[in-house]
Amino acid sequence: MSPKGRLIFLNALISFLLILSGMVVLTGMAGAIPAEVISHRLDPGEPTVGSPLNVTVEFEIYDEPLTYITIQWCIVEEGGGGACGPMKDMAKDGTGRNYSIDYPAGTFQNATYEFHVYDNYNPIYDFETHVARKPSYIRIDATMVPNTIHPNETITVAGQLLTDIGQPVVGAEMNLSIPDSSVFSLGTSGEDGVFSMDLMVPGSGYFIVNLTASQDGLFGYADLPLTVSDWMLPNMAITGTGIDFDEGDAPPGAGDNTFYQNASVIFDFEVSNTGTDQAMNVTIHLDHDNGTISDIIQDSNLLPGQRYPGSIQLNTSELGTHTIKMSVSWDQTAPFPEGHRVPTLDLAYKVLPRPVWTGHTVFVEMFTQITCAPCVYVEESLEVLHEDGVNFEYVVYVVEDSESEMIADTRDVVTTPVLFIDGDLYRKNGSSNDVEVEIDEVRGLIEDAASLERPPVELQFIDGEDLMLTAFLDPEYRDHVSGLMKLYRIEAHSMVRNNQSIPMSNRYMGSGPGQEIDDLGPGEWFNITLDRPLPGESYIAVMESDYGEILISTSLPSGPAPEAYIAKEQVLLRMGSPGEKDIHLVADRFQFEDKGFDDVSLDISISDLPEGWSVLMGDAAISDQGTTIAFTRGSSMKEMKPVGRVRYYQDILLSLSIPDNVSGNFDFNLMVEAGSDRYDVLVIVIVTDQEAPEIEILDVHLEGEGKTIYLYVEAKNIPQGALVKAIVLPCNYEDGGSCGQWQSFILSPLEGGKYRVALAGIDMSGYTHLSYRAWVEVDGAKYAETEDEQKEIASLIDIEGLDGEDNGLSPWLILSLVLGVIVIVAILLAFIIMARRSSIEEPADEHEAGGPMEGGEAEGGALPSDGSEVSEIVQQAPSYEGSENAIAGEHQAVDDLANSEEGPPPSDP
DSSP, X not given: OOHHHHHHHHHXXXXXXXXXXXXXXXXXXXXXXXXXXXXXXXXXXXXXXXXXXXXXXXXXXXXXXXXXXXEEEEEOOTTSOOOBOOOEEOEEOTTSSEEEEEXXXXXXXXXXXXXXXXXXXXXEEEEEEEEBOOOXXXXXXXXXXXSEEOTTEEEEEEEEEEETTSOBOOSOEEEEEOTTSSOEEEEEOOGGGEXXXXXXEOSOEEXXXXXXXXXXXXXXXXXEEEEEOSSOOOOEEEEEEXXXXXXXXXXTTSOTTEEETTOOOEEEEEEEEOSSSOBEEXXXXXXXXXXXXXXXXXXXXXXXXOEEEEEEEOOOXXXXXXXXXXXXXXXXXXXXXXXXXXXXXXXXXEEEOOOOOOOOOEEEEEEEOTTOTTHHHHHHHHHHHHHTTOSEEEEEEETTSHHHHHHHHHTTOOSBOEEEETTEEEESSOOOSOHHHHHHHHHHHHHHHHTSOOOOEEEEEEESSSEEXXXXXXXXOOSOEEEEEEEEEEEEXXXXXXXXXXXXXXXXXXXXXXXXXXXXXXXXXXXXXXXXXXXXXXXXXXXXXXXXXXXXXXXXXXXXXXXXXESOSEEEEEXXXXXXXXXXXXXXXXXXXXXXXXXXXXXXXXXXXXXXXXXXXXTEEOOSSOEEEEEOSTTSEEEEOTTSOEEEEEEEEEEEEEOSSOOEEEEEEEEEEETTEEEEEEEEEEEESSOOOOOEEEEEEEEEETTEXXXXXXXXXXXXXXXXXXXXXXXXXXXXXXXXXOXXXXXXXXXXXXXXXXXXXXXXXXXXXXXEEEEEEETTXXXXXXXXXXXXXXXXXXXXXXXXSSOOOOHHHHHHHHHHHHHHHHHHHHHHHHHHHHHHHSOTTHHHHOOSOTTSSOSOOSOOOSOOOOOOOOOOSSOOTTHHHHHHHHHHHHHHHHHHTTSOOOOOO
C-alpha cells in the first residue's frame, strides 16, 4: 500500500473509532437515566363515558426514587388542536414505583385521548386510549290503540326501539303478551327499530299488556294498561309531558330532575280519556312527601278523546330528594269494572345547594417608595401573609422606578402606601406603624375580596418543553367567560431595599403582552405559550373580565429566597498612588423568626483586576479562583427591625493595594456567590497624584423662616465640581400613616462650607413630618450620605398659613398697599408729562444725528453673585403644586452653579 493509501486508511480508521466511542458514550448516557416507565394500566381496561377511571403508571427505578410525577390528558383530533385538561399530580405508592390518579365520572366524553406523563414537568411517557359510550338497555317508545275495548277485539301496539344512547335497534326479538295468560304475539323490529304488533284480547277485565325486546344481551320492556269491558267506559290516564326550567337552575351532568335550591321549575302533565264514555267531575290529587294533599279540579267533564293539560310549580326551597304522587278520580255512568285502578303518576326530584363560586386567588397591588417609612409595615404584612399561605398574589410598584411611576400616574396615586385589591382602591392612608395591625387589616381586605363570587376559572403555569399558561373553566359552571389575560414581570427577591433596608419582594419590572380570551366555555381550556423569564425574574398572571373584574391570579414559582444578600452593588474609591483602601461588603440575612439557620458559604472571587494590584482578605489574596468564608449565626451581628423581622449581617472587610506611578480611572469586579445566587459588585477606583481628603457631611438640619423651610448642610473636603444634594419626603405619622412623593434638591453654597436650599414646591398640607437626608455627588456617585431624619412641620412653620386658614391681611398691610399704589400712580403720571414736553421741544433732525450706543454691547451678561440659592426639584409625580416654580428653579440652579466659581464667594443671606 502506498504512503498516500496508508494515510487514507489511517484517517478512516480513526474516524470509525471516534464514531464508535461516541456511540458507546451516548449508550452509557442513555442508560444513566434515573427511571423510566415500563407499563401503564387503566381500570376499567376499556373506559366508558360516565364511569370513573383509574390510571396507574409503573416505573423502573435506576437511581433515587421519584418524587414528583404529573399527568395531563388531551383530546386527539384530526389535524391537532384538541383541548387539554389541567396538569394533575399523581399519587405514589409505598415503593415509589407506581404512580396513580383517579378521574371522577363525567371527566371524559366519547373521544380518543392522549395522556402525557411528566417527571418534574419534563415529558417522559405518552399513551392513547379511547373512551367509548356503550348502550346499557333498550328503550321502547310505544303507544297502544285503543286502550279500552270490548271482548275479542284487537289492539295495535306500535313504536320504535332505541338504545339508551339513541341508537336504533334493528332485528330485536319482541313479545307482546298479557302476563299469566296464553295471549301473546311475537314480532321483530324492522328498519330504524320501527315495529307494529297486533293482539286480540278475549274475556273482560283490567289488564296490563307487557311488551319486551331483546338483542345481544340488551333488554327492554314496557307496560301498557288495557280495559276490556261490555260496558261503555271512560279510560283515564295521567302522563308527564315535560319539565320547564332555566338552564342555569340545574347542575350539568347531575341527571334528570335535579335542580338548584330556589330554582323556578314547572312540571307539565296531561290527563286524557281514551275510553268509550265520558268521565265526569275529574279531579287531580297531589300527595306531597311532606304529608300535604292538594287538589286540582276541572269544572267540565272529559269526553272520549279529550285531554286536560295542566302544570304545577315544584317546591325547591328545601334541600334533598322529594316525591309527588299524582292521581286522578272521576265519576262515570257505568259501574266501575272489577280490578278498577285509579291512574297515578309518581314524580321524584332532587334539590341541591346552588354553588357559590367564591375563594378565587385575589390580586393585590401595592404602591410604595424607598424612602416611605409607613410603607414598610404594609410591605411586611403582604410578605408575612403570603408566607403563611393566604390565597393571593401581589406585585409591588416602587414609584422611584420609571415603569412604576407611569402606572402611578394612570392610577392617580400621589401618596404612599396605597393598596389595590382586585383592581379596587381599598386603602389610601397606609400604616398604623404596627405590623400586626396591618396583617389583620390586610388579611380582612383579602378575605372580603375572595368572598365575592367570580366564575371558577383556574390558572396554571406549566413548565415543560415550552412554558405554558393555561386557563380552564370549571365544567360545573353554567355560563361562558371572556376577558383579558395580563402578564406582570416581577423581581421576586429584589435587591432594592425599603426604608428599613429590607429587600422588597415581588417588585414590578414591566408587563408582558396582553392576550384576549373570547368565549371560554365550561370544561374548556385556553393555552398561551410564553417566553421564559429573565434570570432573577418571574411572572404573575391575572385574568380580568370584560367588565374589569379580577377573576383569578397565579404566579410562576420563583424559587426560595436568597440565602444571603450583599448590601452593596457598587463601590467607588478615591485614592492616591501608591496606597491602600478598605472595601466593605455587607452580607445580610433576613428572617421572620429569631432562630438558627444553616451556615451559608460565600465564595468571593475577582476579575479584571489591573496588573500589579492586589485585594486581600486578612492575609489571603483573592484571585480569579477566589476564596470562601462562612456566614454563620455565631459570626454575625443581629438587628431587630421595627416590623419584627430579624436581620443578621456580617461585614466582609477587603483591602485594596495599588502600586506607585498609577493614575486615572479603573474598575474591576468582585463576585460573591451564596448558594445559587450570585452578586456582582463593581469597584470603581479614581487614582490621583495624592489621596484626596475624605468627604464629610458634618450636619444636616431644617430651619423655618416665616412661611419658608430651609434645609442646611455643613460639609468639608468638597471637591471642585461636586454637588451637595438632598431628598425630602412629606409624611403623616398620625392618622394611619402615609407619605407623599419624594423630591430632590441641589443646595447652593454659603460661606464656611455651608449649603442651603429653600424647600419650594412641596405641598405640606395634610402632612405632619418631613423626612430628609443629604449626600455629596461626584461624577454621579454618592459620598457621605446621611441617615434619614424626621422633623415635625409644626415646629418649623405656621401650618395654618399653609392650609389657607390664617390668610387674613392686617390693617397695617392694607394701608401699606394703598399708599404704595398711590405712589406708583404719581410716578407714572410724572413720566407721562415729561415725555410729552420732550416730544414738543425736540427738533426732528436730532433723531437722525444719534448713532449706536457708546461703549459697545449692553452690560448685563454676567449673573449676580449675591448668594442666590440654587435649587433643583426633580418631580416624581405628574402634578404637584409649584411644579412651574420647580422647573424655573432648576434652570436658575444650573446658571448660578456655572457662574458661582467665577465671582466672589456668596454672602450669607
